[in-house]
Amino acid sequence: MVRVTHWLTVIAFIALLISGLEIVISHPRFYWGETGNVNMRPLFTLPIPSSRGTVPTGYGYVMPDQNGWSRYLHFQAAWVLVFTALVYGISSLLNGHFRKDLLPARGDRSWRAFWEVIARYLGRDLHRAGPDAAEAHSYNVVQRVSYLGVIFVLFPLVIWTGLALSPAFDSAFPWAVNVLGGRQSARTLHFFVTGFLVLFLVVHVTMVALGGFWSRTRTMITGRMVLRRIAQSRERL
């Protein structure tokens, strides 16, 4: 179930990312507070052309409008993400995945344990070493903390800030947008949380690549470890 939901999340996240960027292009300006438009001063502006002629970007060039299908796809992919999250969350509570695999082991709940793993990552020739025997079968404390952060902080935040952009949702749950500081603040936060998720994606895929991209990806699809590789890495150790 972890593997199936992982790949469904990958598909939904890529769709959300592409469609979200397309929507941002129609107004690459960000504000803080309740309201914001081209007559108001932005918090910051992305240095890209816009798909709307009404937005002053300084490029003298208007990109094609892709918002129609992007909005349809964004919300459809969001539903896939939410349903996947429900299946993953419920099954992980029931089968102990959170407790066994993601909650840091008792002895690892210290900054020292955390920094030890980081130091090991930094000091090791990652590309040639591959996973060591212990790490091949369970996550280390840095992995556990990162995954918990993505699952319980970043994804809930990105869903919340996204829902806060819906005027209908806000009519039923006005506090959802008000506690974020207003609609434009919610939009800006939605953008930044997405940035953190992309940062995780980049580091995650880099680590997978260093550990052997195809063998690790195959393991995440089939659930079977390539034992030969681990045997080899044991010999090296």
Add this chain to the structure above:
Amino acid sequence: MSFISRRKLITGGVAATAGVAGLAVADRMARRYGLIPPDHGGCYGPGETLDYAAQRLLTKHSLAREFPRSMISKAPFANAIAPPNDAFKRMQAGGFLDWRLKVDGMVARPGMFSLAELKSLPVRSQITEVVCEEGWSYIAEWIGTPLHEVLNEVGVLPQARYIAYFSIEPEWWDSIDISDALHPQTLLSWGMNDGDLPVGFGGPLRMRVPRQLGYKSVKYITRLTVTDSMKSFGQGLGSAAPEGGYSWYAGI
């Protein structure tokens, strides 16, 4: 070596059957309670249907957020519009005295309303935010005649399900379901921030649907049609928006 045990096969089979049965029941319930939007076909139909159904269930009677007078935007943005057509310019030259709102379709007493007649009906004002699908927004006070007051005047027949509304500009029309049409904040707006509604913002008459994005608030309204189905309007997708690739439901 077999990777699928008998137990897994049985559990999987039961889960799949339950899933299919669940979907069939959900589909029947959705149809029965009117949770299927007019643009439910195509590859994005499931997402659009879930958006519409979920928000219909969650937000049935909720009111769009209203703001204090101090939060009215000093620099609202009217958005770009094409130059007005000749019919509009003629009305504008006459101070919009000849502007008429035609109401037809499934009503007991089809009729025409001048702006003065609309203003003689009960009036409501609200300070709400206009939210564009692009991401920008502004807050203004909107003054107008609630749509339900106009619908009361003409007597909506019980089988009505949608209100279609049309701009004086060609190819600019939209529709909302009866629940949004009867919503107290849905206005036929003719005033803004204590004055007449400026032409740039949709004057002399604009639909305001504050629980949905700005593009549902069509400018320069001249006609309302009450109907039980959107199939015979345009391509049958509910409004001009899906014909241009945008979703009919714009609450998100």
